[in-house]
Amino acid sequence: MQQGIDSRRTVIxxxxxxxxxxxxxxxxxxxxxxxxxxxxxxxxxxxxxNLQVVVDYDRFPESLIKQITFHACIAVKGKVxxxxxxxxxxxxxxxxxxxxxxxxxxxxxxxxxxQTMEFLRExxxxxxxxxxxxxxxxxxxxxxxxxxxxYNDRGYYYLHTPIITGSDAEGAGEMFRVTTLDLQNLxxxxxxxxxxxxxxxxKATNLTVSGQLQGEIxxxxxGKVYTFGPTFRAENSNTSRHLAEFWMIEPEVAFFDxxxxxxxxxxxxxxIIKYVLEHHADDLAFLDQRIKDAEKQMKAEERREMGLLxxxxxxxxxxxxxxxxxxxxxxxxxxxxxxxxxxxxxxxWGSDLQAEHERWLVEKHFKKPVIVRNYPKDIKAFYMRLNxxxxxxxxxxVLFPGIGEVxxxxxxxxxxxxxxxxxxxxxxxxxxxxxxxxLRKFGGAPHAGFGLGFERMVQFITGMGNIRDVIAFPRTPxxxxx
RNA sequence: GCCUCAGUAGCUCAGCAGGUUAGAGCGGCGGACUGUUAAUCCGUAGGUCGUAGGUUCGAGCCCUACCUGAGGCGCCA
Numbered sequence: 001m002q003q004g005i006d007s008r009r010t011v012i013x014x015x016x017x018x019x020x021x022x023x024x025x026x027x028x029x030x031x032x033x034x035x036x037x038x039x040x041x042x043x044x045x046x047x048x049x050n051l052q053v054v055v056d057y058d059r060f061p062e063s064l065i066k067q068i069t070f071h072a073c074i075a076v077k078g079k080v081x082x083x084x085x086x087x088x089x090x091x092x093x094x095x096x097x098x099x100x101x102x103x104x105x106x107x108x109x110x111x112x113x114x115q116t117m118e119f120l121r122e123x124x125x126x127x128x129x130x131x132x133x134x135x136x137x138x139x140x141x142x143x144x145x146x147x148x149x150x151y152n153d154r155g156y157y158y159l160h161t162p163i164i165t166g167s168d169a170e171g172a173g174e175m176f177r178v179t180t181l182d183l184q185n186l187x188x189x190x191x192x193x194x195x196x197x198x199x200x201x202x203k204a205t206n207l208t209v210s211g212q213l214q215g216e217i218x219x220x221x222x223g224k225v226y227t228f229g230p231t232f233r234a235e236n237s238n239t240s241r242h243l244a245e246f247w248m249i250e251p252e253v254a255f256f257d258x259x260x261x262x263x264x265x266x267x268x269x270x271x272i273i274k275y276v277l278e279h280h281a282d283d284l285a286f287l288d289q290r291i292k293d294a295e296k297q298m299k300a301e302e303r304r305e306m307g308l309l310x311x312x313x314x315x316x317x318x319x320x321x322x323x324x325x326x327x328x329x330x331x332x333x334x335x336x337x338x339x340x341x342x343x344x345x346x347x348x349w350g351s352d353l354q355a356e357h358e359r360w361l362v363e364k365h366f367k368k369p370v371i372v373r374n375y376p377k378d379i380k381a382f383y384m385r386l387n388x389x390x391x392x393x394x395x396x397x398v399l400f401p402g403i404g405e406v407x408x409x410x411x412x413x414x415x416x417x418x419x420x421x422x423x424x425x426x427x428x429x430x431x432x433x434x435x436x437x438x439l440r441k442f443g444g445a446p447h448a449g450f451g452l453g454f455e456r457m458v459q460f461i462t463g464m465g466n467i468r469d470v471i472a473f474p475r476t477p478x479x480x481x482x
Numbered sequence: 483g484c485c486u487c488a489g490u491a492g493c494u495c496a497g498c499a500g501g502u503u504a505g506a507g508c509g510g511c512g513g514a515c516u517g518u519u520a521a522u523c524c525g526u527a528g529g530u531c532g533u534a535g536g537u538u539c540g541a542g543c544c545c546u547a548c549c550u551g552a553g554g555c556g557c558c559a
Contacts, residue, residue: 033518037516041518106492106510113493235556240553354555408558452559
């Protein structure tokens with residue numbers, strides 16, 4: 001049977017991890033540096049660490065040596081030897097070199113030097129070859145894997161909720177319309193409005209803003225479910241924390257109340273961080289150093305109080321602070337910035353906490369992640385369970401330093417009459433969500449769940465300042481390149 | 483959507499009170515170098531100063547509009 005190329009290949013991560021001196025290997029990857037016509041730093045994406053390849057250039061034609069340039073792709077066959085240099089334990093002395101793909105340095109846009117994130121964002125097809133982005137995307141993978149492992153190990157079922165949805169009452173923001181209608185010639189009703197009954201699905205449809213409502217269907221049958229999929233928001237949000245297309249994890253659990261929900265959220269987030277700490281220590285160490293280097297040029301007060309690794313270890317080893325919305329308002333009203341009128345927005349029971357308020361609670365007061373619960377009902381969604389005080393709902397937000405809200409969730413309203421009243425108050429069309437109401441009408445149960453913004457989590461773990469740099473192909477207002 | 487800042491060589495930036503031929507480092511190219519670690523050393527090319535108008539004897543610098551990017555806010559995850 002004919003063997004493929006991969007049968008020849010030794011993965012660099014495995015070679016660095018386990019090797020025998022004198023063994024002959026063939027490695028394949030991209031050139032990160034070619035120093036002194038002699039030393040190639042080769043990276044194949046399997047690890048942040050490069051393999052040093054030593055070239056005796058008398059043994060190779062000059063035409064081949066000339067093609068060993070930054071980010072050219074090559075295969076090298078040679079013997080593993082202890083390195084005489086200081087930077088690495090082993091190296092491979094090249095016996096044969098094959099050029100898979102040259103990269104003309106006169107036209108190749110990337111350079112072996114510091115480049116800004118903004119520049120690299122314009123080269124999203126090449127930026128993954130850099131140390132920073134390869135580390136970020138290896139960690140992103142590990143975090144995603146940890147999500148599935150966490151839930152699978154705890155008996156949750158992975159539920160695939162629809163990407164295209166027919167309900168526009170999810171209440172989580174502006175939606176992207178999905179249609180096959182001819183936009184130049186839209187079918188109209190007699191009233192002049194668009195006749196969506198002629199569209200592909202026989203009704204108006206959109207990209208989902210949340211899988212929660214369908215997740216509840218799963219929870220009230222399978223007990224414990226979670227979704228992990230893309231989510232779309234057509235909001236014109238221009239910040240370092242928002243994407244038009246992002247990935248969200250939404251567990252939904254029967255026989256859970258708000259306290260179970262908070263505990264799950266805390267355990268879950270800590271588990272992901274712990275998993276990455278255990279499995280990607282070298283990538284995290286690189287990112288940690290990267291941030292420290294960048295901060296050397298900053299003023300002392302602009303630097304982070306803790307390094308990246310220190311922060312992650314701190315989060316996994318300390319309990320999150322838990323307070324009610326009412327307690328948060330009291331703390332804020334007694335705070336120094338409030339008394340000195342440093343807050344731009346008022347702090348009043350009934351209005352939502354602003355970013356500046358959340359930041360004070362998390363970064364200045366508690367200096368750790370904070371879970372705020374029991375928000376006023378008027379500022380929260382219709383499906384959140386009304387508390388006995390008739391003023392608040394069993395909602396919870398998990399707030400993280402630097403990135404703000406990572407998780408938003410609640411215990412869901414399981415009482416049909418209360419839910420109907422809330423929907424009426426908030427002008428949610430009950431007819432459209434008939435199936436959601438029947439979940440309560442037939443075999444309803446107390447249940448709860450939340451949504452975790454995956455990119456915000458990856459942002460926190462990697463310390464990246466802009467959410468556009470933790471997703472391979474960011475979708476933001478005015479940008480859908482790649 | 484709002485506010486602020488920025489756009490000068492491939493990249494990162496400098497530039498003066500508005501005054502001849504616009505500078506540096508890195509990268510590229512040519513050369514030297516057989517133990518380098520973002521290698522080093524010597525040499526060299528490279529610019530319609532975001533776009534379009536305007537003010538001025540004269541604009542990279544001042545004014546207007548637009549485009550692009552960043553930061554902040556709102557919306558949220």
